[in-house]
Amino acid sequence: MAERTAKSYEIDMCSGAILPKLLRFAVPLMCSSMLQLLFNAADIIVVGRFAGDNSLAAVGSNTSLISLLTNLFIGLSIGANILASRFYGAGEEEGMRQTVHTSILLSLISGLFLAVVGALGARTILTWMQSPPDVLDLAALYLRIYFLGMPATMVYNFGAALLRAVGDTRRPLYYLFTAGVINVILNLFFVIVCRLDVAGVAIATVISQTVSALLVLRCMVRDGGAVRLELRQLRIWPARLNQILRVGLPAGFQGILFALSNVVIQSSVNSFGSTIAAGSAAASNIENFVYVAMNAFYQANVSFTSQNLGAGKYARIRPILLRSQLCVVVVGMLFGGLATFFSPTLLQLYSKSPAVIAAGRNRLLNVCLPYALCGMMDVMVGSLRGIGYSVMPMLVSLVGACCFRLVWISTLFQHPAFHTIETVYWSYPISWVITFLAHVACYLWAMRRLKRHLEALPLRAEKSSCT
Structure with a gap:
């Protein structure tokens, strides 16, 4: 009975239509x-x-x-x-x-x-x-x-x-x-x-x-x-612990680095005064709902890709990525657009000040409206981690997102003509695009490497049988 109950909650990720099961998971x-x-x-x-x-x-x-x-x-x-x-x-x-x-x-x-x-x-x-x-x-x-x-x-x-x-x-x-x-x-x-x-x-x-x-x-x-x-x-079990750490530690360090870079961004936002800071904080809380909606498809992509890799269903890995990207783009654009469209009403839950609401709406227009780009970036990370690469996406994210934002704030933002709150906000979507493209290049390289590995397996087996 217990086994039958457990099976009713499980999803067969290695066969059948991918999209309905992605949605059922996410x-x-x-x-x-x-x-x-x-x-x-x-x-x-x-x-x-x-x-x-x-x-x-x-x-x-x-x-x-x-x-x-x-x-x-x-x-x-x-x-x-x-x-x-x-x-x-x-x-x-x-x-x-x-x-x-x-x-x-x-x-x-x-x-x-x-x-x-x-x-x-x-x-x-x-x-x-x-x-x-x-x-x-x-x-x-x-x-x-x-x-x-x-x-x-x-x-x-x-x-x-x-x-x-x-x-x-x-x-x-x-x-x-x-x-x-x-x-x-x-x-x-x-x-x-x-x-x-x-x-x-x-x-x-x-x-x-x-x-x-x-x-x-x-x-x-x-x-x-x-x-x-x-x-x-x-x-x-030392072998299992080692495998968990090899994937988990880079993912954890990436989260820490993003948190630290966001602290620097927040200090730049704070430099514009309490009204801008309050509006940004309120908008950020609204953005979190859009982010977690997209992040569900990142986690779905990780699990589906990992299972199919383990099952040897390599042909399903790319379709899983494409359908995950489709879902995250739709969800990101829909939720980001709704959050921006209804921002005056939503921001009133946090503040009654017209100035704070205006500041919050400004952030949503610049950060939340293009938030689907962030989801696309995360889904690429999910695919790379799912096929066994964890250090690579961490390094790419470190350079493409964290380091880029720090350089952006310390250079362009310091120029009088660009010393605006919009310049701070632009660092987000631009870094998402750069990091997404870098992850795409890494994914194509990783998949070519996986393909060469699979093509070499019959040759190795043939040599082994001859000897």
Whole structure:
């Protein structure tokens, strides 16, 4: 019965029509990501409305730091997803079993490491980041409690990545929705009734994260399929760990580098004053919804490509890429266009100031409207990672996006004629185009190399039989 239930959630990525299965994979994942954003927004809304501006600043100021500290380990979960997809596609049950158990234990170790770093180093790190003195104590308290929930957060992320490897994106959505509802209810209870301020928001987050992690573990323990987890078999297989790190570490470092480059961009935005900064921040929050909608097809592309590579279905790799690009362009243009068209209404949710709304609309016009370019770039990265290349897309992204933006800000932006907020915003779409084209060149080279490798296999087999 358990095995039949597990199979009903899985997707056969290695045969049949690609597009319907891509959509079946990506849509629940898209909904999960958007729900996560909505629940995160609920944290900020509750603390802002019922605890005050200082508490709002304390919670909001931690967002970039949390992303910076967790991106590396989120990258490792991508490595686990790719490796599990490959073994599942190849039908290698033992490799799949080792990957599942190594990944879950790795998630616990990663989470415990982050918990120690966050609990012991919160105040020091916030001081290095020049957190305002009037919110430093509240921000440090929030960060310490938040990071105590990191083991649960990592378990959920790795568990969900393993479920995605077999095409199951629905159950993680159900678990995330359950945990999110609990988070909102506990936010209101701890902040309004118990008056725990930022500590209440952090405690609610930790509890909801723990619920989502327990649901994923329960699912995997009871699963009768490829992602079955037996707690007594938790251990690290060095070969599997090495494979996860080879793919996951470059992905994680890429996330860190993007976060650091965005800090520099943000400082340039801040130089235009609080009105522009507020409008940019509001627009950025709206952009996040467009980004996660497109990112679902990046993750679908990774899983589909990895499975078909493992199964030896090489002819399906290019059609998977083309259909993923089609989906991401449609979603990016549709959502980006809607966000820009309805920007006056959407931005009013963040501010009533006409100047802030105008500043936010300016960013959406320059960054969100062409956001499909970013999705196209990410899908190319997904294909490269899916066929086994992880360092290459990291280096290309580093040069094409991160370094380009830094050079753009330090050269063209410094010229009086181009010292405008629009010049800052243009660095995004231009860097996306440059990086996308570079990734296309890398992909064509990688596919030619794969083709030569496949053509050489019969010759090697023939020589072996002759000897």
